[in-house]
Amino acid sequence: MSAPAATSVSVMFRVLSKPYLLALAASGLTALLATPLRDRLDLANTAMLFLLAVVLVAVQLGRGPSILAAFCSVALFDFFFVPPRLSFAVNNVQYLVTFAVMLVVALIISHLTSGLARQAHAAETRELQTRTLYELAKALAGALSQGQVLEAGASFLRENLQADTLLLLPDAQEILHAPDAQTQQTTPEMEHAARQVFDSGDISVADNLAAVDECSLLLPLKGSTRMRGVLIVSVNHEVKDRLQLQRALLLTVASLMAIAIERLHFVEVAQNSELQIASERLRTSILSALSHDVRTPLTVMYGLADTLALSKPALPSSALETVITIREQALRLNNMVSNLLDMARMQAGHVRLRKEWQPLEEVIGASIKLLGTGLQGHAVKVALPADLPLLEFDAVLMERVFCNLLENAAKYSPGVADIQVHAQTSGAMIDITICNAGDGFPPDKLKQIFDLFERGSVESPVPGFGVGLAICRAIVEAHGGGIRAFNPDTGGSCVSFLLPRGTPPQIEHEYDPGELP
């Protein structure tokens, strides 16, 4: 047998596959049933029986078989029932009209009925799909991890499309990874292809990506705020049409998964911020407890020493000196504790600046007053330009900066030399400098002195605690400025810091009716 012949036979077989054979059988059966009745039944009613058979075939077997049944019925009707019987010849020409009408009616009925059946079938399929999609949505809504999201999506696609599923999600550095729960490994090509989809947001198709003989569709998972990942659905090459036919379904699955992943992301964000708030609260309560617990004995120490120093009759001079030293040391300890607590607060990074527009001279004056004996008799000479604008800063923190810098300047200042404070405009910043007449900072340590726990020289004769300058830097930087130390050519040492000028608020000029009476 030659090849074309074999092909035509196989086509024949396919055409004559089960539904068609059944259609032929239905027509034959009708003819068989009608034959015993042919003397009693009118020809028109016999034709009706054939039409009924065509309808049944159309309902059960679809359009193709019913068309076959229609032609076959007309042929059988002619052959067995229309005189002359057992012949295709016709006595009366009007039977030709019967045949034609019968054929047309059969065809129309078969068309309508099979269409109806198809629609019913499609509706059923759609309903099934909707139900499984609903099941998927339910599973995704209950998913508590990315692994569960993947599992729900994968099992849906496996059942409905016999497809393999891979999921790639971005990490904190925006690099795409498979979630931990995923067993199948990704390849570099796959990651590259996914990257493109992730960046562009467009669907793409790739062959042999997940496995040989497989065709993959890469779907971006678009969340409401950003891209959430890439879904790779792979099927065997032979059924690759399925990916195109079911694209709408796949898009739905992708968006459902994107929503689920986004929801997980926000849950995580919420949990993190809750955790942060809790740890913040803990830190604050520890700090305030510490500050209270340390200050109470300090207050007692300071107060008792002060009481002794003021007691009448006065203590003998050596005892008085001791008592005054105790008092001073208590005060110094208190400053250290304050600095440390402030530093802890600043380093926690959640200090809310209470910035207000105010004149610089006020906070300098308050700092000098607060330091009092801490200046060890050094006078502070303040020289500010008359037109210095208001600056925006947190007065309490800035007071701490000035206290630390002035105290430092006093500590490293010999004798009773003055401490100089001056300020000048420097572009968009105000440059504030505090200088003393000391030996200057070690030139190689000008930067390190602002680091935590660093003093000028290892064996400094002057007591101190490096946290003072570190807190100054933290506060100044929190205000958007910078701080530096330098030794001017004229001798001494200076610390200078910058504060932004900003735009001070307008002040309405006061109407002044002239000198008061």
Next chain:
Amino acid sequence: MSIPGPLVLVVEDEMQIRRFVRAALEGEGCRVAEAETMAQGLLDAGTRKPDLIILDLGLPDGDGVRFVHELRSWANLPVLVLSARSTESDKIGVLDAGADDYLTKPFAVGELLARVRALLRRGKTGSEAGSPLIHFGEVEVDLSRRQVLRLGKPVHLTPIEYRLLVAMLANSGKVMTQRHLLREVWGPSFVESNHYLRIYVGHLRQKLEQDPTQPRHLLTETGVGYRFQI
């Protein structure tokens, strides 16, 4: 001594602090009553009728603002608050509620006594009209003639500057919060305009202080407000 000294109620939970505060006050001729909790303090304030209350803000049972509110509902005696640093908002709260002054821990005994004296003096003269003449530093203010002299020469103040000066003089020895001063001098709609207050205090210092950058009478209470000190 026939006249007993003024009675000071110390509301403080730390025994040692009470001890030296009591010693210092008694050295000044005051009688001292002690309370360990705010509840006890309120009770004692009612029964013992002290002339002054020293209140620690860090009491375990305590909300200082409520204490002062309750106290102010039936008594007008001066309240001096003791508090730790870096709790400016607490201080402002309790001062706005009606406390008169505060001291930051740790505090010098001399400073405490100076504040106590100032408050007790206020308590005495508060009811009767004080003298219309007030002297401080090089300055003399005649409230009846609305005249300000410095070294004997008249100083020109704008109406707001004068109102501000009078408000500060009237509360001499007390801490006035920025809010309080703004409301008193500028009116209730200005209570958020802190920079106005700061600028005008600066003007007053320029006109009345020897060294405006290191004032001795118009003092800044950083983060809280101002204090006038003779």
